[in-house]
Each structure stands twice: as structure tokens, then as C-alpha cells.
Amino acid sequence: ENIFDRSRMAPKTPIKNEPVDLSYQKGCTPERNPITPVKLVDRPQPDPWTPTANLKMLVSAASPDMRDREKKKELFRPIENSEQSDTPDSLQCDMVDDSTVDEFEKQRPSRKQKSLGLLCQKFLARYPSYPLSTEKTTISLDEVASILGVERRRIYDIVNVLESLHLVSRVAKNQYCWHGRHNLSQTLQTLQEAGELQYGELMTVFQHKEQDMEYKFGEWKREIITDSQDRALLDFSEPDCPSASANSRKDKSLRIMSQKFVMLFLVSKTKIVTLDIAAKILIEETQDTVDHSKYKTKVRRLYDIANVLTSLGLIKKVHVTEERGRKPAFKWIGPVEFPGKTDELKGKSPTSDALPGTQRGARAPYKICAMGKRRFTRHVSFNSTQPCEGTRRKVSSEPNSIHQERQDEHCSKMINLAAVCRQKIEEDTRNPRTTSTLCLLPVPGDSDFCVNPLPQAIFPVVQADVPNVSLPNGISSQAPHPSTLASSKTENGNPTLFPNQPFLCFPSSSLFMLCSSLQEDSLRETLPTTGDVGNWSAEAQAAVPPAACQKRSSHKCAWPSAPVDEEPAAKKQSMELNDVPLSLIVPKKPFESPTAESAPGSDCTSAVYLEAFHHHSPEPADQECFDSQEQEKWSHNNDSEEPFPGNEPISNENANQPLLPQYLYVQPNAGLSSFNFLLSANQAPGAIGLAASPLPSLSIPCVMMPSAALASFPVVCSSAITSPLSPVSDGSFSAGTSMNFSMSGLASTAPVFIGTTTVVTPKVSPTPSVDPQQPSHSTLHLNPELAKSCGAVKLDSPVCMGHPVTLLKLQQPSSAPLTPKSIRPARHEAFFKTPGSLGDPVAWKKNEGNQPRSASSVQRRLEISSSSPD
DNA sequence: CGATCCCGCCACATT
DNA sequence: AATGTGGCGGGATCG
Numbered sequence: 001e002n003i004f005d006r007s008r009m010a011p012k013t014p015i016k017n018e019p020v021d022l023s024y025q026k027g028c029t030p031e032r033n034p035i036t037p038v039k040l041v042d043r044p045q046p047d048p049w050t051p052t053a054n055l056k057m058l059v060s061a062a063s064p065d066m067r068d069r070e071k072k073k074e075l076f077r078p079i080e081n082s083e084q085s086d087t088p089d090s091l092q093c094d095m096v097d098d099s100t101v102d103e104f105e106k107q108r109p110s111r112k113q114k115s116l117g118l119l120c121q122k123f124l125a126r127y128p129s130y131p132l133s134t135e136k137t138t139i140s141l142d143e144v145a146s147i148l149g150v151e152r153r154r155i156y157d158i159v160n161v162l163e164s165l166h167l168v169s170r171v172a173k174n175q176y177c178w179h180g181r182h183n184l185s186q187t188l189q190t191l192q193e194a195g196e197l198q199y200g201e202l203m204t205v206f207q208h209k210e211q212d213m214e215y216k217f218g219e220w221k222r223e224i225i226t227d228s229q230d231r232a233l234l235d236f237s238e239p240d241c242p243s244a245s246a247n248s249r250k251d252k253s254l255r256i257m258s259q260k261f262v263m264l265f266l267v268s269k270t271k272i273v274t275l276d277i278a279a280k281i282l283i284e285e286t287q288d289t290v291d292h293s294k295y296k297t298k299v300r301r302l303y304d305i306a307n308v309l310t311s312l313g314l315i316k317k318v319h320v321t322e323e324r325g326r327k328p329a330f331k332w333i334g335p336v337e338f339p340g341k342t343d344e345l346k347g348k349s350p351t352s353d354a355l356p357g358t359q360r361g362a363r364a365p366y367k368i369c370a371m372g373k374r375r376f377t378r379h380v381s382f383n384s385t386q387p388c389e390g391t392r393r394k395v396s397s398e399p400n401s402i403h404q405e406r407q408d409e410h411c412s413k414m415i416n417l418a419a420v421c422r423q424k425i426e427e428d429t430r431n432p433r434t435t436s437t438l439c440l441l442p443v444p445g446d447s448d449f450c451v452n453p454l455p456q457a458i459f460p461v462v463q464a465d466v467p468n469v470s471l472p473n474g475i476s477s478q479a480p481h482p483s484t485l486a487s488s489k490t491e492n493g494n495p496t497l498f499p500n501q502p503f504l505c506f507p508s509s510s511l512f513m514l515c516s517s518l519q520e521d522s523l524r525e526t527l528p529t530t531g532d533v534g535n536w537s538a539e540a541q542a543a544v545p546p547a548a549c550q551k552r553s554s555h556k557c558a559w560p561s562a563p564v565d566e567e568p569a570a571k572k573q574s575m576e577l578n579d580v581p582l583s584l585i586v587p588k589k590p591f592e593s594p595t596a597e598s599a600p601g602s603d604c605t606s607a608v609y610l611e612a613f614h615h616h617s618p619e620p621a622d623q624e625c626f627d628s629q630e631q632e633k634w635s636h637n638n639d640s641e642e643p644f645p646g647n648e649p650i651s652n653e654n655a656n657q658p659l660l661p662q663y664l665y666v667q668p669n670a671g672l673s674s675f676n677f678l679l680s681a682n683q684a685p686g687a688i689g690l691a692a693s694p695l696p697s698l699s700i701p702c703v704m705m706p707s708a709a710l711a712s713f714p715v716v717c718s719s720a721i722t723s724p725l726s727p728v729s730d731g732s733f734s735a736g737t738s739m740n741f742s743m744s745g746l747a748s749t750a751p752v753f754i755g756t757t758t759v760v761t762p763k764v765s766p767t768p769s770v771d772p773q774q775p776s777h778s779t780l781h782l783n784p785e786l787a788k789s790c791g792a793v794k795l796d797s798p799v800c801m802g803h804p805v806t807l808l809k810l811q812q813p814s815s816a817p818l819t820p821k822s823i824r825p826a827r828h829e830a831f832f833k834t835p836g837s838l839g840d841p842v843a844w845k846k847n848e849g850n851q852p853r854s855a856s857s858v859q860r861r862l863e864i865s866s867s868s869p870d
Numbered sequence: 871c872g873a874t875c876c877c878g879c880c881a882c883a884t885t
Numbered sequence: 886a887a888t889g890t891g892g893c894g895g896g897a898t899c900g
Contacts, residue, residue, distance in 0.1 A: 253891085
């Protein structure tokens with residue numbers, strides 16, 4: 001419930017009603033709610049006359065908390081409340097009272113409904129995950145508490161944890177400032193490093209045999225005790241001046257605990273920490289006198305923290321079974337790797353400041369404060385920038401380092417994206433059935449690229465909504481076009497699994513990197529886990545003029561060869577820029593120009609860049625980044641050759657070209673793109689060359705999918721694409737050349753098929769020359785064709801046991817926005833729609849709490865942007 | 871019955 | 886002194 005509506009809730013919504021409820025109501029008709037708890041509440045079937053009920057009633061009546069209950073009750077009966085408000089009659093009230101009592105009794109909101117986790121979600125739903133830098137959201141504890149219908153005490157619990165991660169900061173009494181997740185990755189990185197120092201070794205021990213653990217633990221404790229004082233302070237950024245602010249404060253424990261808790265995760269190899277261990281470690285009590293009560297208390301606190309972290313989508317509950325049985329534990333599902341070289345990036349990105357329209361610019365100069373102290377110098381942001389003041393409270397923490405935000409954001413986005421993907425994958429791996437899946441099927445043509453034929457080779461498709469969770473506003477949330485939406489839903493419902501089908505189906509809104517050959521060492525390339533991602537983007541950014549980054553809106557294709565200078569024309573500004581998850585990769589090769597030429601005519605929703613990517617292989621050793629477990633998992637399922645997008649090793653040696661892996665990268669549209677693709681351009685022999693005019697010269701094993709500007713669409717590609725065949729994109733693409741993806745932007749989301757097989761690739765309109773401008777026409781024509789082709793494929797090739805669904809998708813999208821004018825509007829629409837509003841409720845629910853948040857943020861952004869002409 | 875964790879008392883901090 | 890914070894743990898609920 002909460003998840004959906006946040007769109008409407010303005011921070012200052014009247015306290016009267018639960019904002020959530022209101023929105024909810026608006027969004028859905030009451031009739032639809034039957035299943036929701038609310039419904040239950042409404043049900044006037046008071047049966048209060050059970051002994052228990054009476055008793056409870058009396059008690060509640062007598063107790064002061066009656067109020068609260070009333071409040072809660074209201075929360076749970078959104079509809080009624082709203083009605084009431086509308087009809088201000090005492091009568092109503094009375095009725096309410098009666099019913100309330102009864103109802104109340106009956107369904108005293110279950111404990112769960114009042115859980116801290118839920119509360120936290122509500123809380124988070126009120127604020128954008130990635131607030132615009134310009135908007136400073138202040139949080140009034142009182143207000144929030146009343147709005148959410150809880151005592152302030154509870155809010156403290158939440159805020160304290162959030163504060164420990166720098167999602168908020170205390171500004172004044174009763175006032176907090178919302179920062180969002182912009183700096184989250186950085187914070188986490190800092191924590192990781194700190195954790196490494198503090199717990200690294202210990203955790204290692206823990207993870208292994210418990211035997212020596214005890215011993216180690218004791219040793220560790222002693223150690224800690226000796227110098228921990230110092231350390232502890234360090235870790236906690238807050239205490240800017242540890243010395244000054246008399247560490248006397250014993251408070252902050254929740255914050256500190258929270259940070260430590262997070263550290264444990266980050267340090268842990270398995271990313272799983274049991275409460276038991278965490279509690280023990282965190283007690284840090286001098287002696288092993290882990291007195292039970294203390295332990296108990298610690299655990300209780302950890303639950304509190306865990307709830308919040310869970311709401312943030314950073315951890316999830318799991319159970320680990322050990323000799324003793326199963327223990328409660330939590331698994332880290334947040335970003336794992338962080339760009340190691342923040343500093344470098346910083347220095348490197350010339351563009352950052354230059355970015356046009358960057359709101360950031362408006363910000364006050366940030367000070368870099370060396371608060372970090374010894375080891376944290378680097379992570380300035382971590383500490384509040386203020387000079388120490390007497391007390392912590394006084395220190396109004398400045399929004400954490402604003403500097404290098406772009407990079408950070410960028411990186412974090414990447415990371416988040418990756419994390420999301422990974423998470424999703426993991427989940428899916430576990431329950432393939434529940435989620436839509438991305439199937440990588442054996443690709444006939446190219447072995448390098450080939451996917452494991454095993455049935456297991458099912459990859460989760462990242463739903464459009466999924467990415468939303470962690471992604472910054474623009475990025476993940478592709479505002480799906482209505483039609484798109486429909487299609488996507490369909491997809492959700494039916495996992496795109498084509499047994500034996502030579503297609504690769506990719507979820508939209510995800511970033512994938514496909515490479516031709518697999519190499520062990522290239523693991524670091526793995527999208528999800530690696531910190532490299534950040535680097536890439538950073539690099540790319542640096543290399544490419546900022547302007548180039550965005551602009552699908554402009555419809556111009558920024559080709560590498562073609563200077564991005566045109567970009568300025570694009571009005572869309574920097575706003576989105578920040579959100580652009582990926583940066584363009586500038587082609588280093590000359591051959592690109594041809595491509596550019598061919599493409600120029602067409603509007604590109606997204607810019608496609610080809611680039612010879614050199615891995616700087618900064619850290620060959622990076623493998624570690626990769627969660628070993630994950631690796632195992634993957635390898636487990638597939639013979640080591642998993643072509644999993646993220647993990648796929650980069651093609652290398654076999655590449656024809658001396659240049660190492662080249663990637664074809666499609667720049668997502670600013671903010672709205674559905675997904676990004678990175679494909680290795682290196683062509684392995686037999687690799688697919690894109691026949692399409694755009695990249696003829698390039699032999700690209702794979703084709704990238706354009707990020708449909710607005711739409712998220714699935715891409716299907718067969719590995720063996722013969723040159724003659726041009727990938728067919730949805731109508732909008734007019735199936736011209738693969739490169740025409742750009743056009744897709746106009747089109748709604750349509751699945752893209754890239755296939756080698758003739759069957760697969762219907763040559764709709766092979767002509768690259770297709771005018772992007774008139775996608776509509778082509779679209780029309782094409783659609784039918786596509787449909788046919790699809791049908792043909794389906795029928796003809798056993799390979800494609802494809803679901804009809806898939807086919808449908810293809811057709812649907814095209815049909816929607818055919819008219820030129822519609823196109824425009826469509827886009828516009830897309831602009832304003834957020835996955836949240838459009839998305840499938842179920843899907844949303846499935847996702848972690850953060851999704852909603854991000855969505856909301858997106859929405860906010862969009863709304864804001866709306867004001868300005870596109 | 872163990873896992874969770876709500877609830878709110880009450881000490882301490884800040885205003 | 887009033888009000889803000891938040892440690893803390895009893896005990897209710899959940900599974």
C-alpha cells in the first residue's frame with residue numbers, strides 16, 4: 001500500500017489522514033481493495049463480545065494508548081477516513097467510534113502492521129531516494145511521527161539508523177535533513193574500509209571454523225579494547241571532533257551499532273552475518289562475560305537496525321543452519337563493491353563541473369574536511385564537514401560531501417544497478433518460477449558467446465521495476481509507455497523462456513555487458529559486483545563531453561565521431577545528467593565514423609558509442625570483488641561458462657582486433673532509458689557482424705539494445721546473427737539497422753530481436769536510411785511484418801518455443817504510438833509516469849522497499865521537470 | 871519455544 | 886523546568 005501511493009504524498013500532507021492511504025485510495029477504487037488488510041478493517045462484523053474482546057476493550061479504553069490505537073485504526077482504514085473527512089458529520093464520527101472500537105478489537109492491527117520495518121518503509125516512501133540536490137528536504141520528527149501515527153520514539157529508531165548511513169542528518173532539534181542515497185555508496189565504502197580494519201580478520205575467522213573462533217574472538221576483543229576507543233570514533237564520522245565532543249556520550253549507540261553492523265556485512269565474505277555473531281562482536285565487552293542479558297539486549301537492538309536496513313533494501317533476512325540448528329541471520333543485498341578510486345575519478349572527470357544545468361552547481365561549495373582522520377582522509381564525505389562543536393547535536397551536519405557527487409552518483413548508480421541485477425538474479429535463481437527470467441539459451445552460431453544450453457541457464461530478467469529500486473531517479477525508472485507497460489507485464493507474467501531457442505532475451509532497464517569469449521580473469525568485469533563499473537563510467541564520462549550523455553530527448557544521436565557539441569541543443573539538461581547511469585564510451589577506432597554517418601539521419605534516442613575498451617585492468621586481482629559465493633553459484637549452475645550478463649567475461653584474445661574488448665554501448669536516455677547495454681565489440685570468429693549499416697565495419701558479436709527512451713523493452717538476440725540480417729526492432733525502430741535503436745526511443749517499448757537465423761530476423765526494413773523522424777510510418781508497416789516474423793519464428797522454428805507473449809509484445813508496442821503526434825505525447829507521458837504508477841503492483845510488492853522510494857523520487861523529478869518545457 | 875520486536879519507562883541531554 | 890533523545894528490557898506475538 002505504502003509503496004504505491006507515495007507519489008502523492010507531499011511531505012507536508014495534512015496530518016489528518018495517512019497520506020499513504022489517501023493516495024492509495026485515489027489510485028484504486030475501493031472495490032479493489034478487498035484483499036487488502038484495510039478491507040478487513042472496514043468490515044463491520046464486530047464480534048466484540050468474546051471475553052477477550054471485552055477485556056481488551058476495557059483495557060484499551062482505560063489505557064492512554066487508546067489514542068494511538070485510534071490513530072492506527074485510521075491508518076488502516078484509509079477509505080473510511082477519507083470519506084469521513086469529506087463528510088464532516090458528528091454522526092460519522094460517532095459511527096466511526098463504535099465501529100472503531102469493534103473493529104479495533106477485532107483486528108487490532110497485527111503486530112506486523114506496526115513493525116518498525118513497515119514503519120520505516122512508510123517513512124522512506126515519503127522521501128525521494130535521490131533527491132534533487134536543490135531540494136532540501138527537512139524532516140520534522142514530530143510531523144512525521146504524527147503522520148505515520150507513531151510515537152516519536154519510533155521515529156528516532158529509524159532516523160538513527162538512517163543517520164548512520166548518512167541518508168539523513170540532524171539539523172536541529174526535531175529536525176533532520178534528508179539526503180537520500182546519493183552518498184550511500186560512498187558511505188558504505190567508507191564503512192567497508194573501516195570494517196576491514198576493525199573486523200576483517202575477525203570475520204574471516206568467523207566465517208570459517210568456529211573452533212578457533214572463540215580464541216580468536218577473545219584475542220580480537222582484547223585488541224579492540226585497547227585501541228578501539230580510538231577506532232570506534234573514527235568510524236563514526238559524526239563525531240567530528242572526537243576529542244572535543246567529549247566522547248562522554250554514550251549515546252549514539254544505535255548509530256554506531258548500525259554502522260558496525262553494516263561493516264560486518266561489508267567485511268564478510270559471505271555477506272551473511274548471523275545475529276548471534278554480530279551481537280557478540282558488537283558487544284565488544286571487555287571480557288568474555290557476554291552476560292546473557294546484555295547479549296539479549298544487543299540482539300534486540302540489532303533487530304531494530306536490521307529492520308531499517310531491510311527497509312532500505314540493504315539486507316534481507318535469511319537463516320543459516322549450523323550444527324546447532326538454524327540461526328537467524330541477515331544477508332547483505334546492497335551494493336558490494338565500490339569504486340576503489342574515488343579520488344581518481346574525482347580528479348579525472350573534467351566534465352563534472354562543466355555539466356550544463358547541473359543543479360549541483362548551485363550548491364554551496366563543500367568543504368572537504370579531513371575529518372576522516374588517519375585512514376579516512378579519503379572519504380571526506382563521511383564526516384560532517386563542520387568543525388567540531390561542543391556537542392554532536394550542535395553539529396549540524398552539512399550534507400555530506402557534495403563533491404564528486406557526480407561521479408559518486410554515477411558510480412553508485414552503476415553499483416546499485418548491478419546490485420539490483422545481482423540480487424534479482426540471485427533471487428530468481430532460487431525461485432526461478434516466481435520471477436520473470438531472462439533466458440540465455442544456447443546460441444547456435446557463436447560458441448564464444450554461447451550460452452549454456454542447460455535449462456538452468458535461466459537468467460532472471462530484471463524487471464523494469466526492479467532497477468528502480470536502487471537506481472537514481474532517471475535511470476532505472478523507465479517510464480514505460482503505456483503499451484510498453486502492458487507488454488512488460490505480460491512478460492512478467494510469463495518468463496521469457498525459450499527452450500532451445502537461440503535467442504537471448506534481455507530485460508529492459510538493465511545494464512548488460514555481453515562479451516564474446518569468456519575469460520576467467522575477466523571476471524572483474526562482472527557488472528554487478530565490480531567496482532570497475534564505476535570506473536568505466538567515470539572514464540567514459542571524462543572522455544565524452546558531458547552533453548553527449550543525455551539526450552535521447554534531443555533525438556540526436558551522439559556519435560562518437562560526431563562531436564557531441566550538438567548536445568547543447570538538447571535542452572534536456574543536466575538534471576538528468578546526474579542520473580545517467582552510464583557514460584558513453586567513446587570509440588577509439590576510426591571505423592566508427594562510418595557508423596556515425598549512417599546513423600546521423602535518424603533520431604537516436606540514445607547515443608550509441610562504440611569503443612575499444614581497454615581495461616585498465618587496474619586491479620587484476622579484483623576478482624575478489626566478486627563474491628565468491630556468487631561465483632560459485634553461477635559456476636554451479638552452469639559450467640563455468642555462464643553468459644550471465646553481468647558475469648560474462650570479456651572477450652579477449654580471440655578478438656580479431658588487437659584492441660581488447662570493445663563494447664558497444666548504448667547510452668540510456670537520461671533518466672528514462674530502460675536499459676543499457678554493453679556488448680563486446682570484439683568479434684570472435686563467427687561472431688555476428690551487424691549487418692546493419694550502422695556498424696557494418698564493426699564486427700560485433702552482439703548488438704546492443706538501445707535504451708528505448710521511455711520504454712523498457714526486452715531484447716532478444718540470437719547470437720548468430722548473420723550480417724545480412726538486420727536486427728529487428730520494434731516498429732519504431734522500423735527494424736532498420738540495429739543501430740537504429742535510437743529510433744526505438746520513439747517507439748514504445750518493444751522487444752528487440754536480434755537474430756542470426758533468417759527466421760528470426762525478419763527483414764522488415766533493412767534500410768538504415770529509415771527516417772527516424774517518421775517512425776510512425778515505418779512502424780505501421782513494420783508491425784505487421786514483425787508480427788509475422790514473430791509468428792513465423794514461433795511456428796517455424798522449434799527453437800522458439802517462444803511464448804506467444806513475446807510475440808505479443810512485439811506487436812503491441814508498435815501499435816501504440818504510431819502517429820507522429822502520438823509519439824510526442826507518448827514521450828511526454830512517459831516522462832511523467834513512473835514505474836510506480838504504472839508498474840505492476842505485484843511486482844512492486846515483491847521488491848524491496850527501496851523500489852518504491854526510488855520511484856517516488858523519480859516521480860518527483862519528473863514532476864519538476866515537467867514544469868520546464870522539454 | 872525460540873525468534874521477533876513493540877512499547878514505553880526513564881535517564882540523560884539540550885533548550 | 887521543559888522538552889528532546891534514545892538506552893533499554895519486559896513481555897507480547899509470531900512462526
